Amino acid sequence: MEFVQPDCLQRQPALTVVPSSLVHHLALQYLKQAEVLRQRLVFWKNTIAEYRPHVVVADYAPSLTMAARGTVGSVAIGTGYSLPPPEAAECVPYRKPFGIGPAPSEQFLLNELNSILASVGAWKLERLPQMNQATAYALMTIPIFDPYWEVRQQDYLGVEHPNGSPSPSPETDEVAVGYFSGGIANTAIIDGMKQSGVPMLLYLGGESERWRDRIAGSKIKLVEKPFDLKRQLPGRRLAIGSGSLGFVSAAMFAGLPQVVFCRHDEGWTIAKAIHMAQIGFAGHEHEMTADRVASMIESAANTSLMREFAVALSARYSEFRDKATLPKLVQLVLMVAQQKYAP
Missing domain, CATH: 3.40.50.2000 (Glycogen Phosphorylase B;)
Known part of the structure; x- marks a missing residue:
């Protein structure tokens, strides 16, 4: 098993528009750093070609899942917030966008992002949330803390707490x-x-x-x-x-x-x-x-x-409560690794 990260990471520039969803936010950041995104996609595609992994695991790494599509099976890890539903037809907002000037349309962002993907030989997206698309998903949260729970189709693995999750006590103190x-x-x-x-x-x-x-x-x-x-x-x-x-x-x-x-x-x-x-x-x-x-x-x-x-x-x-989150994640990764991935 290898843990790798691209060396082309840069400090993200400030946005003049505060976006309505994480997908919207990522698209705006990617387009402000188009060359950095292009380098990152090339890095991931070269790394996949060199190591020929059975599976890639992307923890809040949509550039990796986009690079892996059509090449190798993948597992996307995230919380409700950091893993917006990839099956959604459009960005699912958790607030209204605000800031200086109008927010770019999703179609504009999609076209620009697809131009970058095409330039490195990666699959294009049919819709913006698809940047998170993977073979399987490890959603490390529970429904109440998922801002997208109304449209979510993936299963929830739960939240792992050291030594297990607590339960209510019949007695209370003042502290x-x-x-x-x-x-x-x-x-x-x-x-x-x-x-x-x-x-x-x-x-x-x-x-x-x-x-x-x-x-x-x-x-x-x-x-x-x-x-x-x-x-x-x-x-x-x-x-x-x-x-x-x-x-x-x-x-x-x-x-x-x-x-x-x-x-x-x-x-x-x-x-x-x-x-x-x-x-x-x-x-x-x-x-x-x-x-x-x-x-x-x-x-x-x-x-x-x-x-x-x-x-x-x-x-x-x-x-x-006390769901075996990490063992389930391991099982999920092994399951995808054992599949013959068909693009």
Whole structure:
């Protein structure tokens, strides 16, 4: 088995139009870096020709799946956000596009992308979402956190949690848990946590020292290691985080109300799911004030109906608890590898 990556990667240029879906976003980025995409496709096609693999595994790598089409079987790995449904007739939006100037049409993007694909001898696309098309799919999420669940045709493998997924506890305590593996950029988040007065265990990745003086005298206790999600989440009063799929899904399985301060698109789609399910509150981290943070935490911590909804949601998705996600992924890869791929 070989792990390879192209050496033609470059920093992505800023977009003047904020796209409506990930496929739309990728197409815009690809066309802004047309030569880089061309080099990347050539790299993948040459690598496939040199190694002659039985299967390629693409983890958030649509350029690889596009290069592999018609040549070798492939498995595409992704979450609901990072693996938009390739069978869709058009880009499935999770928001309206906005920004400076009009967004290019999907037909224009498709024509331009096909021109690049044709220049390197790769198969053309019939529709834009087809850039994610593979022989098989490993969808590492559950329906509630998939912004495309209404049109999705692939099966869900679930979310893998270290030591297994938690379950709701019949007993609860007064302590909340906060998980920010990437740290916190907005001081108002810390100030609002402190202002809420809710006792809390808080993990900040490697940024504990940065905030230690600021939380002095509060009911917040900094922890230096990530939580054991199966053991430390059940029975807690509340879960607070930045919208990472692993933590949010574990808190959902534990039946906890949640407050999510997201900072990127995938976190935004997950936060939206929490809000729509009425098991928590959500907002963009950079828009938060201390008062608003404190209010969201206090409300979520003290709304019994929200906890009832969270426990009910945990039961609804119990079939995904402790799913053997990684063994299923291995089985999927082996299954595709054993097939004789017919273009």
